[in-house]
Amino acid sequence: MARAATTSDAFNAVAEPRRREILNYLALQERPVGDIVASLGLEQPSVSKHLGVLRDVGLVHVRRDGRRMLYRTNAEAIRPLHEWTKTFERFWQHQLSRVKELAEGKSRLSDKV
Amino acid sequence: MARAATTSDAFNAVAEPRRREILNYLALQERPVGDIVASLGLEQPSVSKHLGVLRDVGLVHVRRDGRRMLYRTNAEAIRPLHEWTKTFERFWQHQLSRVKELAEGKSRLSDKV
DNA sequence: TTGACGTATTCCTATATGGGAATGTAATGT
DNA sequence: ACATTACATTCCCATATAGGAATACGTCAA
Numbered sequence: 688m689a690r691a692a693t694t695s696d697a698f699n700a701v702a703e704p705r706r707r708e709i710l711n712y713l714a715l716q717e718r719p720v721g722d723i724v725a726s727l728g729l730e731q732p733s734v735s736k737h738l739g740v741l742r743d744v745g746l747v748h749v750r751r752d753g754r755r756m757l758y759r760t761n762a763e764a765i766r767p768l769h770e771w772t773k774t775f776e777r778f779w780q781h782q783l784s785r786v787k788e789l790a791e792g793k794s795r796l797s798d799k800v
Numbered sequence: 801m802a803r804a805a806t807t808s809d810a811f812n813a814v815a816e817p818r819r820r821e822i823l824n825y826l827a828l829q830e831r832p833v834g835d836i837v838a839s840l841g842l843e844q845p846s847v848s849k850h851l852g853v854l855r856d857v858g859l860v861h862v863r864r865d866g867r868r869m870l871y872r873t874n875a876e877a878i879r880p881l882h883e884w885t886k887t888f889e890r891f892w893q894h895q896l897s898r899v900k901e902l903a904e905g906k907s908r909l910s911d912k913v
Numbered sequence: 914t915t916g917a918c919g920t921a922t923t924c925c926t927a928t929a930t931g932g933g934a935a936t937g938t939a940a941t942g943t
Numbered sequence: 944a945c946a947t948t949a950c951a952t953t954c955c956c957a958t959a960t961a962g963g964a965a966t967a968c969g970t971c972a973a
C-alpha cells in the first residue's frame with residue numbers, strides 16, 4: 688500500500704510546508720489566488736493544486752468574487768490536530784521542569800541532558 | 801518532485817495514523833516492540849518500520865534491554881506541531897463565541913454564519 | 914556452539930504525489 | 944463576439960512510500 692492521500696485528512700494535508708504557509712497567510716483574511724502566488728512565490732498552478740487539497744479536507748473555504756476566488760482558512764478544521772498534540776502537553780511540561788531544575792543547579796541529572 | 805519524505809519532519813511523520821497510535825501507546829511508558837505489535841495488531845516488520853520513521857525525526861527514544869528494544873514517545877518533538885496549531889486557536893474561539901452570540905440572539909450576524 | 918527469541922532490514926509492487934508545462938474555463942470589459 | 948484576466952485542470956515524471964514476504968542480525972539460555 689502506498690502512502691495515504693494528502694486529501695485523506697487534515698494531518699496529511701498539513702504535512703506539506705507550503706500548505707501550512709498558505710493556511711498561515713489566509714488565517715487573518717480571505718485572499719484571491721493571485722495574492723497567494725505573489726506572497727509565497729510559487730507558480731499559480733501549484734497554488735491552485737495546494738488549495739484544492741486544502742479545500743478537499745475542509746481546511747479552507749472559498750467564495751467567488753467576479754473572476755477571482757477568495758480563499759480563507761477554516762481554523763475549525765485544524766482543531767483536531769491541536770487536540771491530538773494537546774494530549775502530549777503534560778509530558779513536555781514534565782521535561783521542562785526537569786530542565787529548569789537542572790539550570791538552577793538543583794539536581795544531579797547533568798549526565799542525562 | 802514527489803511528496804516529502806515521512807522522515808523529513810514531525811509533520812510528515814505523524815500524518816500516518818498508525819504512527820500516531822504508536823505515539824499514543826508509548827506516551828505513558830516505554831514498551832518493547834512486541835507489545836506494540838500485540839496492541840495495535842500490525843505485523844512486526846511494519847511496526848519496526850514505523851518506529852524507524854519516528855526515530856529518525858526524534859519522536860521516540862529507544863534503549864536496549866537484553867534482546868528487547870524499549871521505545872517511548874518523546875513528547876518534546878510533538879511540540880512544534882502543537883505550537884503551529886495553537887496559532888489558530890483564537891480563530892476557532894472567535895467562531896465559537898459568534899455561534900454562541902447567535903444562539904443567544906444577541907447579534908445580527910445571522911447572514912454570516 | 915546451537916537454537917530460539919525479539920527486532921531490524923531488504924526486496925517487491927501498487928499507488929500517490931509536487932512541480933513544470935501546456936491547456937481549459939469562467940467572468941469581465943469593450 | 945473577442946480579447947483579457949484569474950484560476951483550475953491535465954499530462955508527464957522522478958520519487959517516496961506502506962505493507963507483505965523473506966531474511967538478516969543481536970542477545971541470551973543451555
